[in-house]
Amino acid sequence: MAPPMYHQIADDLREQIESGKLAPGAQLPTELDLRERYGASRNTIRDAIKRLISLGLVETRPGQGTYVVQKIDPFVTTLTGSPEAGRAEDSSAVYLSEVGKEGRRATVSTPRVEVQPAPAEVALRLRAAPGTQVVSRHQERYIGGIPWSLQTSFYPLEFVTSGKASLLLVAEDMVEGAVKYLEEVMGIKQVGYRNWITARTPDDTEQKFFRIPHDSTVFEVFRTSFDQSRSPIRVTVTVYPADRNQLIVNVGEVPDPMYDQPKPEQSCVAPAP
Amino acid sequence: MAPPMYHQIADDLREQIESGKLAPGAQLPTELDLRERYGASRNTIRDAIKRLISLGLVETRPGQGTYVVQKIDPFVTTLTGSPEAGRAEDSSAVYLSEVGKEGRRATVSTPRVEVQPAPAEVALRLRAAPGTQVVSRHQERYIGGIPWSLQTSFYPLEFVTSGKASLLLVAEDMVEGAVKYLEEVMGIKQVGYRNWITARTPDDTEQKFFRIPHDSTVFEVFRTSFDQSRSPIRVTVTVYPADRNQLIVNVGEVPDPMYDQPKPEQSCVAPAP
DNA sequence: GCAAATTTGTTCGTATGTATT
């Protein structure tokens, strides 16, 4: 009934990491060293390391070695801004556990603007037929130089073909915010929005941009905005790598979230007795 | 620069699964069959299958074979109920994409009640010193017989030592809801709460209960409830396996979410040109 | 109920390729 050897080796290394015996950033012994240390074959050692990778505890660098991951202070995004808010919700809502830390300002790439058929999940939320043409605005977002999220907003094509909101096609950041702009030129007022949160593995683009392994996890948040008549006016899809992002949802009256900023820890749900 | 063979094999099988050539529930050819089909060694075939597992496309059953996963209709939980609501928020907020489907009622185990030192993340949120004794109430929750979530609520021990809320120690489901009970016996009114959402890999208990692999993903939602004086009165930790759960956050006025219930699809963020 | 056949899980050894120093 003994667990397999590569489990035991992984557990032993995990304990060393979590106890601090192997500090963040430190290099693990090479696979050949571990092979001797544990009296196992190299393949078995590699199986153990694969488990540590899937736990997010270590990373391997070809030609260099295996290293204990440096967990960065997570970015925390509040999803419940005021319904009228244009863009301030996102960037201003990023709290950092080390307050006043330098070099962590949010920056955004210039958007890539396209007219394309709406992906199925977007068409559904815009209540449009599958394949309907829409305007998409795609941006890469960083905090303190670290890849933070990938965001794409989709608008009905009528907004621009009607000639009223042609600025949506300009590949420049909308500093004032798209919500405010749409209200000014079209009289469309955002009265609410819904966030739909899922988790999945990253695609190739996301793996490269965030530099995360293929079997890691990303949050995918679909935000559908609605106007006075309860019609969808925009769908924004934001992808956050789960290893460096957390989400906050406030309901009713709550104190400032800086109160209870946790440190990275393990589970705290009581196990069975 | 060709991708390694186990990538190509995995991609080929993935295409067959996503095209429907290999239907959900169907058995893949055995490893020995695939070994001949692709002219690779068994270990290489197994590496390819491991990739499909991490994508959540297949599962292996020792002694039986490898099967295409049957994705169940996801459970969708709305995190933004009314601040005063006691328990109705959770169970009533589970929408199902196939409306009226039978056998999908939410059921809850009788709680396991303990007095224990607060885990670090809980103590922090209750603004108590680390290790402070708290009352914990732990429940297993199912929908239609399927393990849905594990929930543990933590209350300050003073609530019971003061003699006012001794029902918190009774190992029975609080049908009326704990929030309503606390208001009745202690005059504590919940005016708001905050959900703090993270993602991580499951621990042993969660792997067994949800029957998910060790490298899969769970949502961990910390809900801190606050009273009139902005003091925390309860911390509820809920763990949802990400393969069958999605979360909704409503802000402002939004239409009924049944409108845009998506089907399981892949990413819809436009890749780089 | 048991034995045999089937299928995946673990472990070893070895060789070669690729990335980094």
Add this chain to the structure above:
DNA sequence: CAATACATACGAACAAATTTG
């Protein structure tokens, strides 16, 4: 270029779980 370290791939053997005869 050489040395080092991880990545890929092959072959083989036995163990453990499940189904079948």
